[in-house]
Amino acid sequence: MGKNQKKVIELEEVVVKFAGDSGDGMQLTGSQFSDASASFGNDLSTFPDYPSEIRAPQGTVAGVSGFQVHIGHKEVQTPGDLADVLIALNPAALKTNMKWVKPGATIIIDIDNFDNKHYKKAGFVEDPLHDNSLKGFNLIKAPITSLSRATVSSLELGIDHKTADKTRNQFVMGLLFWLFNRDVKRGEEFISKKFVEKPILVKINLAVLYAGYNYAETVEAIATQFHVNPAKNKKGTFRQITGNIATAWGLIAGAEKAGVKLFLGSYPITPATEILHELSHHKNLDVRTFQAEDEIAGICTAIGASYGGSLGATSTSGPGLALKTEAAGLAVITELPLVIVNVQRGGPSTGLPTKTEQSDLMQAIHGRHGECPLPVIAASSPGNCFNFAYEAAKIALEHMTPVILLTDGYLANGTELWKIPDVDKMAEIHPPFVKDNDPDYQPYRRNPETLSRSWAIPGQEGLQHRIGGLEKSDIYGDVSHDPYNHQVMTNYRAEKIKRIENYIPEQKIHGDQEGGDLLVMGWGGTYGALNMAVKELREDGYNISLAQFNYIFPLPKNTEALLCKFKKHIICELNLGQFAEYMRSQFPQFKYEQYNKVQGLPFFIKELKNKFKEILEEK
Amino acid sequence: MTQSNIKLTRADFQIDGPVKWCAGCGGYPILAAVQKALPETGITKDNVVFISGIGCSSRFPYYMKTYGFHTLHGRALPIASGLKSSRPDLSVWVATGDGDSMAIGGNHFIHTIRRNLDLNIMIFNNQIYGLTKGQYSPTTPLGSITKSSPYGTIEKPFQPGELTMGAQGTFFARVIDKEPKGMERVFINAAKHKGTSVIEILQNCVIFNNDTHEMIVRKEVRDDRIILLEHGKKMIFGKEKEKGLIIDGQEIKAVKIGENGVTMDNVLVHDETCKNPNIHYMLARMTYPELPVAIGVIRSVEQPTYETLMAEQIEQVKKLSDIKSVKELLYSGKTFEIK
Numbered sequence: 001m002g003k004n005q006k007k008v009i010e011l012e013e014v015v016v017k018f019a020g021d022s023g024d025g026m027q028l029t030g031s032q033f034s035d036a037s038a039s040f041g042n043d044l045s046t047f048p049d050y051p052s053e054i055r056a057p058q059g060t061v062a063g064v065s066g067f068q069v070h071i072g073h074k075e076v077q078t079p080g081d082l083a084d085v086l087i088a089l090n091p092a093a094l095k096t097n098m099k100w101v102k103p104g105a106t107i108i109i110d111i112d113n114f115d116n117k118h119y120k121k122a123g124f125v126e127d128p129l130h131d132n133s134l135k136g137f138n139l140i141k142a143p144i145t146s147l148s149r150a151t152v153s154s155l156e157l158g159i160d161h162k163t164a165d166k167t168r169n170q171f172v173m174g175l176l177f178w179l180f181n182r183d184v185k186r187g188e189e190f191i192s193k194k195f196v197e198k199p200i201l202v203k204i205n206l207a208v209l210y211a212g213y214n215y216a217e218t219v220e221a222i223a224t225q226f227h228v229n230p231a232k233n234k235k236g237t238f239r240q241i242t243g244n245i246a247t248a249w250g251l252i253a254g255a256e257k258a259g260v261k262l263f264l265g266s267y268p269i270t271p272a273t274e275i276l277h278e279l280s281h282h283k284n285l286d287v288r289t290f291q292a293e294d295e296i297a298g299i300c301t302a303i304g305a306s307y308g309g310s311l312g313a314t315s316t317s318g319p320g321l322a323l324k325t326e327a328a329g330l331a332v333i334t335e336l337p338l339v340i341v342n343v344q345r346g347g348p349s350t351g352l353p354t355k356t357e358q359s360d361l362m363q364a365i366h367g368r369h370g371e372c373p374l375p376v377i378a379a380s381s382p383g384n385c386f387n388f389a390y391e392a393a394k395i396a397l398e399h400m401t402p403v404i405l406l407t408d409g410y411l412a413n414g415t416e417l418w419k420i421p422d423v424d425k426m427a428e429i430h431p432p433f434v435k436d437n438d439p440d441y442q443p444y445r446r447n448p449e450t451l452s453r454s455w456a457i458p459g460q461e462g463l464q465h466r467i468g469g470l471e472k473s474d475i476y477g478d479v480s481h482d483p484y485n486h487q488v489m490t491n492y493r494a495e496k497i498k499r500i501e502n503y504i505p506e507q508k509i510h511g512d513q514e515g516g517d518l519l520v521m522g523w524g525g526t527y528g529a530l531n532m533a534v535k536e537l538r539e540d541g542y543n544i545s546l547a548q549f550n551y552i553f554p555l556p557k558n559t560e561a562l563l564c565k566f567k568k569h570i571i572c573e574l575n576l577g578q579f580a581e582y583m584r585s586q587f588p589q590f591k592y593e594q595y596n597k598v599q600g601l602p603f604f605i606k607e608l609k610n611k612f613k614e615i616l617e618e619k
Numbered sequence: 620m621t622q623s624n625i626k627l628t629r630a631d632f633q634i635d636g637p638v639k640w641c642a643g644c645g646g647y648p649i650l651a652a653v654q655k656a657l658p659e660t661g662i663t664k665d666n667v668v669f670i671s672g673i674g675c676s677s678r679f680p681y682y683m684k685t686y687g688f689h690t691l692h693g694r695a696l697p698i699a700s701g702l703k704s705s706r707p708d709l710s711v712w713v714a715t716g717d718g719d720s721m722a723i724g725g726n727h728f729i730h731t732i733r734r735n736l737d738l739n740i741m742i743f744n745n746q747i748y749g750l751t752k753g754q755y756s757p758t759t760p761l762g763s764i765t766k767s768s769p770y771g772t773i774e775k776p777f778q779p780g781e782l783t784m785g786a787q788g789t790f791f792a793r794v795i796d797k798e799p800k801g802m803e804r805v806f807i808n809a810a811k812h813k814g815t816s817v818i819e820i821l822q823n824c825v826i827f828n829n830d831t832h833e834m835i836v837r838k839e840v841r842d843d844r845i846i847l848l849e850h851g852k853k854m855i856f857g858k859e860k861e862k863g864l865i866i867d868g869q870e871i872k873a874v875k876i877g878e879n880g881v882t883m884d885n886v887l888v889h890d891e892t893c894k895n896p897n898i899h900y901m902l903a904r905m906t907y908p909e910l911p912v913a914i915g916v917i918r919s920v921e922q923p924t925y926e927t928l929m930a931e932q933i934e935q936v937k938k939l940s941d942i943k944s945v946k947e948l949l950y951s952g953k954t955f956e957i958k
Contacts, residue, residue, distance in 0.1 A: 038955045231957060239954045253945040263705045265697070283933045284940030285948065288705055293730040297697035300690070300727075304670075304701025307688055308709065312701065330691050420949045458668045458686035458702070458709055466681050468689025469673075478636070479681060 008181060008225045013072035015080030016176070019097045020089030020169075022055050022065045029087075029169040030067025032190050033176055038240055038417055039186060041230025042071040045382075045528065046240075047079035047414045047602070052270070052354045059113075059121035064096045073229040077381070077528035079414060081604035084226075085179070087172055089113065089144065092122035098133070106138040108175065110168070112145035140221050144171050144212075151211040152204045159204060167208040174212025181225045184213045234417065241418045243411035244271075246385035247315075247341055248278035252285055253386070254339075254393025255311040258429035263288045263310040265301030267320065270353045271409040272343035275315040295323035299340065303327060306336045307467075309457035311393055313339040318347045318360045321404075325368045331402040332372050332493065334467045335444075335453050337431070338402035339392045343412045346600045355600025356409035358524060359575040364404045365553050365582065371490050373497040375399075376553040378406040378524030383418030385411055388550060390426060397431040399500055400452040406552070408525040408574075410602045431455055437462035443477030444489075450503075451496035498554055507556035511538060511545025515565025518542075518616055521592075522572045523549040523579050526603055530572060533608035542616055549579075560587050570595060570615060572608065627658040631684065632667075638682045640675060645745065645796035645822035650682055652802035653712075653741075659803070660810040662710045669712045670699040672719035674750050675824075676743035679714035693724030696731040696740070700925075703736045707926040710810065713740045718748050721757035721777050732786035734925040735814045739806070742779050742819050747828035765827075779819040780903025780917065784896050789814035791903060792916040795836050796822045801847075801914065808916055814924050835907045844907045848915035854887045856911050863887070864910075871901045873910050891919040 016033065018026045027048055034046050049066035056063030070080035082102045088094035090113040101107065114129060128134060129141075148171045152164035170191065177184045187209050195201035216222050241249075255262035266276040266289070280289040288305070292298040295316055302312030316324060321342045331338045344360045346352025364376045375395055379388040385407055392405040434441050434454045443465040444453050456463040465477055473480035474488050509519075510531060522530045527548045534546040547562060549555070563569060570593040571580040577594050584592060595611045597603060632654040640646040657667065667685040671677035673692035680687025690698045695713045703711045720728050720742050731738065747765065748754040754767035758779070762771040783791045790812045792805045802820070809816035821832040835844040846856040846864065854864040855876070863876050863886035874881045893899070899918040905911060942948050 035953065038953075041955070041957050234957050237950070237954050237956055239949075239952070249945065249948060252948070256945050261705065263701065265701055282942075282948070283936035284942050285945070286933065286937075288929060288933070290701065290704060292697060293726055296694065297700075297727055297730070300694045300697035301701030301704070303690075304688075304698035304703075305705040306701075307698070308702040308706040310705045326691055327694065330694075334688075417955070420954065423946050423949065459666050459706065461665050464665070464684060464686050466683075466687035466689065468671075468680070468687075469691060470689060 006223060006225055008227050010227045010229065012074045012228075013070065013076060013080075014085065014180075014226055014228055015068065015070045015083045016085045016087070017066060017068045017083035017097060017100065018087050018172070019064055019066040019093035021058050021093075022051060022053070022063050023058070024065070024089050025166065025169040026065045026067050029172055030069055032173055032187070034069045034071070034240060034415065035190060036177070036182060036186050037069065037071040038238065040182065042073070042228055043076040043231035043234055043417055044069060044071045044240070045076045045079045045414065045416045046070070047410065050354055057121075059090055059092055059118050061092045061096055061122060064093050066093070066097065071228050073232055075231070075233055077532050078602070078605065081606050089168065090122065091118045091124055091128065094128060095122050095124060101137070104136060104138065106140065107134065108140045108142055108172070110144035111141035112143050114141075142175065142215065144168050147171060147211055147215060148208050151208050155204060155207055157200060157204065164204070167205050170205045170209040171212035171215070174209040174214070175216045178213045178216035179222065179225060181227045184210065231417070234419070237420050238417045239420060240415045241383055241386070242274070242413055242415050243379065243382040243385040243407050244274035244343065244413070245278050246383055246418070247379070247389045247405070247407060248275045250386040250389025251279070251311070251313050251339060251393055252282060252287060253423055253426065254390045254397070254429060256285070257423075257426060258311065258393065258397050258431055260397070260431065261286050261288065261310045262313065263290070263302060263305035264313050264315065265290045265292050265298040265305070266315045267292050267295045267298045269295070269317045269320045271345055271412045272315045272317045272320070272341065274412065275341060275343070295320040296327060299324040299327040299338075302338055303331050303336060306331070306338050307458070309455070311337060311339070311397060313341065315341040315343070317343050317345045317353075318351070318363070319349065321360060321363060322367070328374065328402050329368045329370060329372050330469050332368070332374055333469055333471070335400045336402070337396035337400055337455070339389070339396050340402055340404045341389070342404060342406050344406060344408040346598070352600040354409065356525070356602060357575060357598060357600060358408060358526070358573050359578065359598070360406065361523075361552070361575065361578040361582065364406055371494065373494050373553075374402045374404060375497055375500050376404045376406065377551055378549070379411055380524055380527035380548055380550055382411050382414050382416045386421070394427060394429045395500060395503070397429055398452070398503075399450055399496065400432065400455060401497065406524055411525045434460070434463060436460050442475045443467060444472055445475050446492065451492055451499060501554040501557045504551045504556060506558045507547055507549065507551075507562055509545050509547050509562065510534060512543065516543040516545055517566070518544045518568045518570065518612065519563065519566035520544060520546045520570055520572060520612065521549070521579070521583070522546070523552060526572060526574060529603035529605050529608060533605045533612060536605065537609055537612055542613070544612055544616065552582075555586065563587060563590055568615060569593065570612070572596070572603065574598065574603070627664060629654045629658065631664055632657055634682055634684050639678065641826050643825035644675070645820070645824070646675065646679070646743065648796050648799055649741070649743065649802065649820055649822065650679065652799050653683070653806055655799075656803045656806035656810070659807050660710075662810065666708060667710045667712070668702065669714060670695050670702065671714040672716070672724060674716040674719045674748070676714050676716040677719060693719055693722070693727065695719065696724060696727040696738075699738050700731055700734070700736050703738055704926045704929055707737070707930060711738050713738055715740060715742055716749075717742060717744045717746060717758040717779075718756045721779065721782070725757070729782060729786040732783055732788045732815050732817065735789055735922055736925045737813050737815070739809045739816045740818065742817065743822045744779060744819050745822040745824035745828055746776075746831050747824050749824045749827050753827035778904060779817065781900070783817045784900040784903060784918070788817055788918065789920050789922050790816040790916070791819070791899070791918045792816070793819045793821065793903075793912070793914050795832070795914060796820055797836060805916060808919065812919055814922055835912050844911055845914050846911040848889045848891070848902065848913055848917060850889055850891045850916065852889055853883065854889055871905065871910065891916050894920055
């Protein structure tokens with residue numbers, strides 16, 4: 001069989017979805033593909049879709065693990081609504097993902113696994129290859145298992161099938177390298193690095209990678225190659241980064257800039273645990289991590305560290321935030337710096353631990369006993385988790401307050417091609433330290449501008465004082481049950497947080513600065529989808545703009561003025577309307593329409609566009 | 620820990636304002652003993668921190684002229700752990716009660732001990748909830764009638780010493796609030812011990828559980844009902860020092876020396892530094908009337924502390940890593956130039 005003369009189609013963007021059993025290495029294959037795309041210069045965004053079971057029974061729908069990669073010549077801000085290419089290693093993976101592919105998409109299956117035994121496990125009643133359900137798709141039936149095994153056994157290294165089967169993902173990679181018109185040599189580097197200590201695994205994986213590439217090149221079923229050119233609007237040094245890694249790094253950067261040590265007290269919880277993993281690696285940067293016995297001890301150790309002059313931080317997800325609320329109140333009344341990272345997931349209770357949601361907003365703003373205000377900010381892309389973790393550290397350290405940073409499962413595990421920032425140019429951080437033996441020091445004497453108290457640290461000479469959860473007297477910090485004093489201190493705590501609005505940037509609008517027909521409002525992690533939907537509608541001539549909020553409490557000072565410029569407002573969020581409720585409480589004069597979704601999934605650009613058009617076309 | 624050059628006195632640790640426990644509360648002699656013991660440790664005053672949870676005992680930091688943090692119910696230990704692991708230079712003391720440390724903070728108690736942070740934990744054990752006005756606590760004796768157990772408690776109490784040994788504690792002592800000298804001596808030993816020191820203080824609550832420990836600590840009966848343990852000394856007790864502890868089979872037994880063939884040679888010698896905790900465990904569990912209650916340092920063994928191991932890891936990793944700043948971190952690993 002000779003090599004085909006195949007057609008190459010140039011595309012602006014492509015979405016590829018990898019799906020297989022939890023143990024099939026789909027996350028790895030997806031990362032490998034996205035790394036190769038980033039080296040090539042494509043813009044990209046990725047999103048893993050994994051079950052909460054570690055290894056559910058093989059071949060079942062419950063055990064399907066997926067990884068979506070969106071690459072582009074044009075700007076990419078989301079992992080993409082639907083896939084152009086689906087790789088399904090078994091019938092269960094096909095069943096789970098068929099609804100997430102575009103009409104006419106290319107579907108690559110491992111034909112070796114499409115038999116009655118596997119259909120039964122996946123719950124297919126009819127043979128999906130013969131019941132017309134795949135009609136209209138470009139179906140590639142690749143014998144991935146048998147060819148991988150044959151390739152490995154031809155090396156005569158005495159390797160069993162079980163080990164050989166673990167190379168199947170490299171067959172898929174080889175196939176994709178060809179399909180996307182890429183230099184297969186780039187795949188070699190990844191494998192050599194990955195198995196650096198096991199030369200035999202390098203050997204068999206490389207052989208299978210080439211087998212996949214050669215198969216694609218040879219077989220007639222694959223008639224076209226796709227080509228996605230390097231990103232057109234990006235220049236500089238980039239790296240791929242997940243939201244969790246970016247959050248961890250942002251905290252380290254904030255502590256470094258402020259000249260204090262970072263301490264993380266944390267208890268493992270999906271999808272926040274990676275922050276603990278990442279920070280535990282960075283002892284080289286003086287980071288201390290304390291894996292606590294529970295969520296409460298997580299935040300309490302962080303408060304203890306902050307009391308001792310470190311930047312205390314704790315990372316968690318919704319259920320953990322609930323457990324931390326009492327201690328957050330202690331940090332509020334003792335006015336100590338603290339960063340609480342809440343990587344939101346589907347709730348309530350254990351809910352959807354591995355899926356994304358934005359339903360902890362009310363908990364973050366209000367979820368404490370007593371009058372207990374603290375700033376709430378939210379990151380809006382995997383990369384800017386770095387900036388907002390840094391910002392959370394800055395606010396906490398300069399205003400002597402706990403800060404809640406909201407991210408979500410989608411940002412935490414998703415990646416983007418992130419331009420590496422110049423840390424030297426990031427804003428300075430100046431905590432309100434006190435000099436030893438300062439005769440004017442009093443525990444609750446406040447800075448007249450920010451209203452924050454000073455940070456006297458145990459070990460400092462001549463600054464002994466006592467703080468605690470009991471209400472304290474203004475200025476002197478003695479225990480006080482005086483009614484008037486409690487009013488004064490409660491007012492100070494509220495006003496101190498309100499004044500943070502003087503230190504945060506104004507709210508920006510993407511679109512018409514002078515106002516227009518419809519303002520789309522979102523917050524946090526939905527930015528990519530909302531921005532793309534608004535951008536595409538604007539390109540189609542619609543009068544629509546976006547305000548994506550990162551500073552939630554307090555809100556930017558120009559918020560009200562900005563809302564006034566638009567005729568209609570719609571608030572889109574992955575909950576039943578918590579930000580909408582909040583905006584109604586702040587600015588009741590506007591009528592806010594809502595678009596809400598609670599499926600554990602991010603917004604799709606298409607559904608947003610449909611909704612916005614509907615509103616814009618209303619008379 | 621930095622040592623003080625000037626000799627401090629009790630007055631250096633006394634606050635100017637009033638101490639607000641009930642008249643006759645066991646808290647007063649404990650406070651006095653701590654204030655007298657601290658100057659003997661030589662620790663710089665600026666480096667002393669008192670951390671507490673919630674309850675009568677936990678007002679303690681307000682009565683010490685040092686750095687202090689009155690925290691949440693049950694949470695003194697994790698807050699102290701965060702402080703000590705990030706600031707090994709500080710001398711961190713925890714004032715807690717039987718409810719604060721054994722009930723709401725029970726989980727933190729065992730985990731703190733197993734980590735062996737260098738903390739000094741004083742448990743004010745008055746076997747009752749005082750600040751909430753008289754409910755039974757995890758150390759209240761079985762059958763006790765309290766406000767929340769009008770027909771008697773039906774749950775077995777914890778013994779702090781048992782829990783400490785079970786959590787691989789390196790230091791456990793028991794003292795009596797009426798014995799200032801004994802408290803001072805033990806507090807000094809606890810301060811010197813590198814690791815988590817647990818000190819159970821048999822404390823009287825004059826309002827809600829008056830005389831709870833009287834059955835064993837009353838002057839007239841004390842000699843027969845408690846045994847003062849001293850490292851390297853025979854375990855003897857009684858008015859005339861006529862009784863001793865021996866091992867009989869697998870148990871500790873109190874016997875009269877000279878009777879039934881028991882001689883002084885049979886009497887156990889206290890070794891607080893013995894790594895094997897079995898004897899310490901038996902000593903900590905002794906209750907009257909079967910056996911005398913053990914007072915003094917029961918266990919004191921050296922093991923690496925959490926904060927030392929953490930600091931060592933940091934130094935090692937710093938030496939090995941090429942990444943010395945956030946800037947270097949951001950450019951580490953795989954980066955992509957796009958032109």
